[in-house]
Amino acid sequence: MKEVSFGQYYPVDSFVHRMDPRLKIVFLIGFIVAIFVANSFYGLIACTGVLILIIAFSRVPFVKILKAVRGVLFLVIFTAVINILFHGGEHVYWKWKIFTVTREGIIFSAYLILRLVLLVVCSSMLTYTTTPVSLTDGIESLLTPLKWVHFPVHALALIMSIALRFIPILMEETERIKNAQKARGADFESGGLIKRIRAFIPILVPLLISALRKAEELGDAMDARCYGGKKRTKYKKLRFTWRDLVGFLTLALLITGVALLRVYVGDIV
């Protein structure tokens, strides 16, 4: 199986790993609000500080964090360059046709880079420290209010967890089929675009068939266990603990802090 590093669960035991997934999801949303509310240097520094604390308490190695950033590096640089060239402002450093580089533009881009990186790192911290199963549990629990308007929250959560569960299985299957066709001389690495796409047909057809077969088997297995009863209980109950209180207070403090900074300190430049 090939390594997928962006956002894959990192199995260690830590303070952050043990937090309630619901709190972590809420925290992520709150954090995103905070980094966009923060419009001063100090505000963003506060957000960065909180994120560094989370990383430190999660025991996820720093290399993993860098990998997550590397995944969106192109997007970040692209956005930054566009912003530097088109932002405009009073202190012009350089001007050519429609492009202007200004002091405001550079500062704005720097903040934007920081925001994007914070966003990506915080989101990947969620998936690094939360298993897909507890993540779906958390989402299901957070969406409970929708049950009042007869939205099938449980079915949605089930679809999500099945989909997540099947990703590694299908990846393994792909690898197996790929090897089997390679043993029959299939070549996936050379040739033009069309040839390469065509080369994948011998993988896609068996993979699709196997996915359908697995879906059918899973359906039968669920039927055989009488899945679909109305009242379902949970094996793992989500519980708020003191860790979650700490997390919640941190978030509340951060949002209040950046909001106050925005009101009293003012704009970035």
Next chain:
Amino acid sequence: MRIVCENLSYTYNAASPFAVRALDGVSLTIEEGEFFGIIGHTGSGKSTFVQHLNALLRVPSSLKKYKPKKLKKGEVPPPAPVLQVGEYDLTNKKTDFFALRKRVGMVFQYPEHQLFAETVEKDVAFGLKNFLKKGEKLSDEERKAAVSDALKTVGLDYDEIASKSPFDLSGGQKRRVAIAGVIVTKPEILVLDEPAAGLDPLGKQEIMQLLHRIHGDWCKTVVIVSHDMDEIAEHCTRAAVFSEGKVVMCAPPKELFREAETLLSLGLDIPLTAKLCRALKERGIDIDCDYTLEDFTAKVLALKGGDGA
């Protein structure tokens, strides 16, 4: 082609928390002409080993981006792996792995799961077309002859089956079509990962007969991974036992199954004949046979003091 393997190790997902050491210093030599068995538990490394034989899994030093590890002071370098299949050195970057794959055929577990084409003919011809050299062309007659030959070898009739969709066939037929898709290029070494798994007794027998038909003809060496000890006792010239990524035993079945205790302690089964031998031994009757059904019966009858009368 002779297969020589020394100090072969392999780790899946190396340098990650999911790292699994699948092979741990495997050394094994398989001579040309052997019908070689590989036995072992699930996860003992046997599938990992056989996938090295046609370079589906590579020895690290044969990869393009391989850089030798820097050793710390006083550290002894681990013994260098050796993997040689005929004239192909599988530890060398420059080896023509494509040419190797043409000569080492590989039948995976449940090979019918790799079928994809609209017709049996196209599916079987897939390997044939892939292994053509640059600029080489294959006429329709040649292709038809090769496909028909491969189908005949696996006991299927070209006229009856070639234009059908492989997905309309029965399970046993699918399996045989898939095997035909591998042997159509007539590999000198044929590696099979549990070719009879999931088949009924008759289907199993047919697969083994098929292997014997091609072995000694154009197929010089057969390497077969199996859980079925009767199959190993009956057909193999030698067999290796894998456990936790290491080869713990490698001998002809006759010597292998004499060590029944060791096999049982590894959580493996022994052939029926070996079980009978053990039961008889407990009752004081020692039978020295090679654990094939034929030999066992003959020895028992000899004890009775006659030849079957």
